[in-house]
Amino acid sequence: MPISSKFISNKVEKKWYSFWVKNNFFDSKPDSRDPYTIVIPPPNVTGVLHMGHMLNNTLQDILIRRARMKGYNACWVPGTDHASIATEAKVVEKLKKDGIKKSDLSREEFLKYAWKWTAEYGGIILDQLKMLGCSCDWKRTKFTLDDKMSDSVIKVFIDLYNKGLIYRGYRMLNWDPKAQTTISEEEVLYEERDSKIYHIAYKMSDSEEKIVVATTRPETLLGDTAICINPKDKRYSHLTGKSVLIPIVERKVPIIKDDYVDIDFGTGCLKVTPAHDFNDNILGEKYNLEIIDIFNPDGTLNQNGLHYVGQDRFVVRKKIVNELKEKGLLIKEEKYKHNVAISERTKVVIEPRLSKQWFLKMEDLAKPAINSVLKSHDIKLVPEKFVNTFKHWMENIKDWNISRQLWWGHQIPVYYYGKDFSNYVVASSKEIALEEAIKKTKNPKLSMDDLEQDNDVLDTWFSSWIWPISVFDGILNPDNPEINYYYPTQDLVTGPDIIFFWVSRMIISGYEFRKEKPFSNVYFTGIVRDKMGRKMSKQLGNSPDAVKLIKTYGADAVRVGLMLSSNAGNDLLFDETLCKQGKNFANKIWNAYRLFDGWKIEKSLKSDEINIIAIDWFKNLSYKIIEKVEYHFAKYRISDALMTIYKFIWEEFCSWFLEVVKPNQNNLIDEKTKNEIKEIFETNLKLLSPFMPFIAEELWHLISKRETDQALINSSWPEVDSYDKKIIDDFELVKKIIVAIRNFRKEKSIGFKQKLKLKSSSKINPKYIEIIKKMGGIESIEEYKHIKNENYISFHTGNIEFFISSSFIKIDQENEKKKIKIELDYSIGFLNSVEKKLSDKKFTSNAPKKVVDMEKKKKNDIELKISLLKKALSKLA
RNA sequence: GGGCGCUUAGCUCAGUUGGUUCAGAGCACUUGGUUUACACCCAAGGGGUCGGGGGUUCGAAUCCCUCAGCGCCCACCA
Numbered sequence: 001m002p003i004s005s006k007f008i009s010n011k012v013e014k015k016w017y018s019f020w021v022k023n024n025f026f027d028s029k030p031d032s033r034d035p036y037t038i039v040i041p042p043p044n045v046t047g048v049l050h051m052g053h054m055l056n057n058t059l060q061d062i063l064i065r066r067a068r069m070k071g072y073n074a075c076w077v078p079g080t081d082h083a084s085i086a087t088e089a090k091v092v093e094k095l096k097k098d099g100i101k102k103s104d105l106s107r108e109e110f111l112k113y114a115w116k117w118t119a120e121y122g123g124i125i126l127d128q129l130k131m132l133g134c135s136c137d138w139k140r141t142k143f144t145l146d147d148k149m150s151d152s153v154i155k156v157f158i159d160l161y162n163k164g165l166i167y168r169g170y171r172m173l174n175w176d177p178k179a180q181t182t183i184s185e186e187e188v189l190y191e192e193r194d195s196k197i198y199h200i201a202y203k204m205s206d207s208e209e210k211i212v213v214a215t216t217r218p219e220t221l222l223g224d225t226a227i228c229i230n231p232k233d234k235r236y237s238h239l240t241g242k243s244v245l246i247p248i249v250e251r252k253v254p255i256i257k258d259d260y261v262d263i264d265f266g267t268g269c270l271k272v273t274p275a276h277d278f279n280d281n282i283l284g285e286k287y288n289l290e291i292i293d294i295f296n297p298d299g300t301l302n303q304n305g306l307h308y309v310g311q312d313r314f315v316v317r318k319k320i321v322n323e324l325k326e327k328g329l330l331i332k333e334e335k336y337k338h339n340v341a342i343s344e345r346t347k348v349v350i351e352p353r354l355s356k357q358w359f360l361k362m363e364d365l366a367k368p369a370i371n372s373v374l375k376s377h378d379i380k381l382v383p384e385k386f387v388n389t390f391k392h393w394m395e396n397i398k399d400w401n402i403s404r405q406l407w408w409g410h411q412i413p414v415y416y417y418g419k420d421f422s423n424y425v426v427a428s429s430k431e432i433a434l435e436e437a438i439k440k441t442k443n444p445k446l447s448m449d450d451l452e453q454d455n456d457v458l459d460t461w462f463s464s465w466i467w468p469i470s471v472f473d474g475i476l477n478p479d480n481p482e483i484n485y486y487y488p489t490q491d492l493v494t495g496p497d498i499i500f501f502w503v504s505r506m507i508i509s510g511y512e513f514r515k516e517k518p519f520s521n522v523y524f525t526g527i528v529r530d531k532m533g534r535k536m537s538k539q540l541g542n543s544p545d546a547v548k549l550i551k552t553y554g555a556d557a558v559r560v561g562l563m564l565s566s567n568a569g570n571d572l573l574f575d576e577t578l579c580k581q582g583k584n585f586a587n588k589i590w591n592a593y594r595l596f597d598g599w600k601i602e603k604s605l606k607s608d609e610i611n612i613i614a615i616d617w618f619k620n621l622s623y624k625i626i627e628k629v630e631y632h633f634a635k636y637r638i639s640d641a642l643m644t645i646y647k648f649i650w651e652e653f654c655s656w657f658l659e660v661v662k663p664n665q666n667n668l669i670d671e672k673t674k675n676e677i678k679e680i681f682e683t684n685l686k687l688l689s690p691f692m693p694f695i696a697e698e699l700w701h702l703i704s705k706r707e708t709d710q711a712l713i714n715s716s717w718p719e720v721d722s723y724d725k726k727i728i729d730d731f732e733l734v735k736k737i738i739v740a741i742r743n744f745r746k747e748k749s750i751g752f753k754q755k756l757k758l759k760s761s762s763k764i765n766p767k768y769i770e771i772i773k774k775m776g777g778i779e780s781i782e783e784y785k786h787i788k789n790e791n792y793i794s795f796h797t798g799n800i801e802f803f804i805s806s807s808f809i810k811i812d813q814e815n816e817k818k819k820i821k822i823e824l825d826y827s828i829g830f831l832n833s834v835e836k837k838l839s840d841k842k843f844t845s846n847a848p849k850k851v852v853d854m855e856k857k858k859k860n861d862i863e864l865k866i867s868l869l870k871k872a873l874s875k876l877a
Numbered sequence: 878g879g880g881c882g883c884u885u886a887g888c889u890c891a892g893u894u895g896g897u898u899c900a901g902a903g904c905a906c907u908u909g910g911u912u913u914a915c916a917c918c919c920a921a922g923g924g925g926u927c928g929g930g931g932g933u934u935c936g937a938a939u940c941c942c943u944c945a946g947c948g949c950c951c952a953c954c955a
Contacts, residue, residue, distance in 0.1 A: 190953080197955080215955060228955095262954055270955055279955075339953065388881055389950060396951090496949090531888085533948095564903075565889070570882090571948085573889065581904070584917040595914035640891075643903070655919080665913090739921080746921055752912055777912095842935040847896070851936085854897050 016697045026135045028075035030485035036072035037489035044083035046121040049128035049546040051528040058559045060493045065690035069717035079142035084409035084460045144463040152475035153410045153463045161426045165361045172281045175353035177299030178346040181405035190339040199332035202244040214266025219317040223292040226272040231257040358403040368511035382636045409457030465505035468518040489519045496524040526571040556692035557582030563642045605670035614660040617731045623723035734768045740797035741776035759784035761801035824869045831862045
């Protein structure tokens with residue numbers, strides 16, 4: 001049956017999608033129009049569409065489609081991110097399954113696999129975006145490892161290096177022993193875990209006295225180079241200047257004093273391992289302590305590990321605890337909950353590790369970005385609350401570690417040469433590097449073989465932070481017309497979880513490389529959760545299959561479902577029933593079209609008065625609604641904009657307007673009216689099209705034969721016009737009267753087929769009488785001021801009372817009385833409160849006149865209503 | 878520990894500068910419906926002391942204080 005099922009078959013969707021693509025409706029080239037640009041947050045190249053993407057990209061598509069219709073040169077640039085650590089981890093996993101170890105491969109061999117993988121899985125996600133209806137300019141699709149994109153990244157590195165902003169440092173960083181790379185602070189998750197805190201006795205070097213330290217990581221004692229106490233701690237003051245022997249290692253290390261140690265925590269005595277703890281490292285620097293690294297990159301013990309060499313860190317922890325127990329040095333072992341640093345990608349415990357890395361100085365670079373968001377407001381964050389988050393991070397910004405010990409990515413353009421390769425040059429290619437090295441060394445005999453490129457690659461975000469510029473080739477060719485036309489872009493839609501990773505850094509790079517913001521507005525979506533509030537994840541299996549959703553409900557319905565649940569910035573609880581709601585809505589619109597389509601034009605007919613009035617009302621209402629929709633868009637309240645349109649179409653258009661203008665049985669309608677209704681229908685489709693582009697385009701072509709260039713996607717967005725508020729208000733009253741009639745019918749069990757003769761206490765605007773008659777099943781309405789006949793029963797709406805001959809209605813007198821009394825009591829109470837307010841001088845003298853007048857009007861209205869009720873009551877008695 | 882935010886109907890959430898329209902919407906629910914566009918529907922209806930307490934004000938969901946619960950971000954004490 002369901003004709004609407006054509007909208008979930010994907011056939012219609014495919015038809016229109018290829019129509020749009022074929023006719024280049026998504027394409028953009030610089031021209032005389034104003035640009036409206038969005039660059040997509042590039043998803044991981046090997047990723048699969050999830051709910052977050054769907055939400056995010058639906059929003060972008062709504063914005064871009066509306067802008068396109070508004071006459072902007074709309075350009076939505078799609079692309080994917082090479083996602084170095086995530087992709088490399090996936091490739092390593094895949095190889096492992098095939099029995100290949102990464103360590104057995106050369107860099108070139110590994111990269112060959114990685115590219116093969118990318119070719120195989122890359123782009124899947126872009127196809128999925130197409131299913132969703134995303135109107136990206138696909139000809140502009142970029143990949144962060146494309147040649148030009150890579151060249152841009154290298155150019156930026158060299159430029160920053162030449163400006164003195166990039167340096168090499170020996171730093172303690174978060175080390176991922178599984179991926180064997182450093183990871184940034186932002187890629188570390190903290191998880192509260194049950195672990196143990198151990199109290200270990202260290203013997204003094206010159207006596208039998210023992211000092212007890214507390215630690216969660218006993219295995220690191222192999223790298224201890226000091227013991228630290230608080231200078232104010234009297235318990236240990238006699239140990240000043242002495243030294244202890246580390247258990248097992250029997251190394252003699254000094255006792256140092258520092259305020260850093262908390263007297264009340266543990267034993268008040270801290271073991272210091274400068275090579276394996278961030279804070280200990282600071283102490284080490286301060287007191288010039290020896291640094292002893294005990295781990296290999298993979299988390300096993302290195303040559304400093306004594307008899308534990310080659311064993312895993314967690315195995316060694318257990319063994320050391322046992323050894324200490326045997327030696328009687330383990331004083332206590334207690335349960336302890338603490339936060340453990342976990343790698344976001346590989347989920348292994350992070351190891352703080354000292355290593356040589358490349359850094360970008362951030363403090364000065366951040367200044368214009370801070371200004372643009374906090375002072376000049378050139379960039380607006382929506383919702384505004386994220387300004388605080390942004391501010392805090394930017395004002396405390398740390399230098400950015402941009403090197404990663406991976407292969408998949410942009411290899412750092414640094415070339416080492418000379419003795420032990422201790423000198424280096426920074427250059428865009430090995431050839432240039434050689435020239436420079438020759439210049440520097442004044443040794444013309446240097447050859448390519450004497451140069452070795454840095455093994456590391458750049459952090460993924462070091463390519464995406466220039467994304468809004470590089471996609472328009474603005475790094476390599478700063479003067480090209482494309483970048484000058486499209487940049488700065490208008491809106492960026494992304495998740496708040498990457499505000500530091502990406503958003504902040506794009507702002508920084510924008511000012512550094514273009515002297516201009518990258519975008520004007522950043523719309524932060526929420527995180528998609530299931531209806532129980534849990535984050536959607538693969539492990540929980542609570543994430544619906546995006547493609548399946550589209551196939552089940554249709555892309556339009558899924559888009560609506562997502563939009564109905566999404567307010568900016570707050571997390572949204574996604575419930576599949578919302579897609580059903582979207583599907584029902586599509587069905588409703590489809591059926592409205594079928595109804596309209598069934599009306600046959602009869603040329604001899606004249607326009608019905610009812611229709612002229614209804615059309616006049618509806619046109620005025622449309623302008624009011626468009627105004628409201630625009631208001632919501634201006635505030636990025638996309639779900640409110642959709643809900644406004646949803647109600648406008650379902651209630652005002654279908655339930656009221658179409659019911660009023662619907663011809664009687666014969667289905668004949670005059671030409672003028674049908675054409676005007678068609679125009680109204682078309683306006684509705686326009687409003688709908690950014691949200692539900694497929695059904696809107698389908699009906700657009702069904703309702704009227706169109707040439708290709710007259711496609712809805714290419715048409716104009718409805719403009720706001722002035723409207724007559726009185727017409728809208730008057731019609732609201734008409735609706736109220738009709739509802740009151742329907743209510744009365746239901747209450748008295750009078751079927752719709754029973755025509756009623758109505759008398760009203762005040763004059764009804766004759767303009768609307770026919771509409772009331774049609775919608776309420778009324779035979780006649782007359783004004784009738786003095787009802788004396790007791791055979792009448794009344795009901796009222798507002799201040800109008802209606803009378804109906806009660807001869808054919810069974811009336812439960814007692815029940816009627818009871819109901820009126822309840823209403824009367826309530827009204828009298830209400831009147832009293834209003835009168836009390838009005839007699840209070842404090843109120844009348846302090847409140848604005850407008851408010852006082854309003855209260856007076858309220859008083860009059862209630863008095864009138866009370867008199868009506870009393871009259872009705874007396875008639876019953 | 879520091880910061881930000883949230884708490885309004887069964888559910889998910891709106892509610893701008895305190896004052897017609899402020900106590901709302903959608904969904905869910907209840908009742909009625911063979912009104913030939915649609916049961917993926919139509920018509921009507923019932924739901925809330927706006928987290929608790931206090932204060933400012935003629936007037937508070939809205940501003941201030943306080944308590945409770947929840948969420949997020951940052952820092953992470955061995």
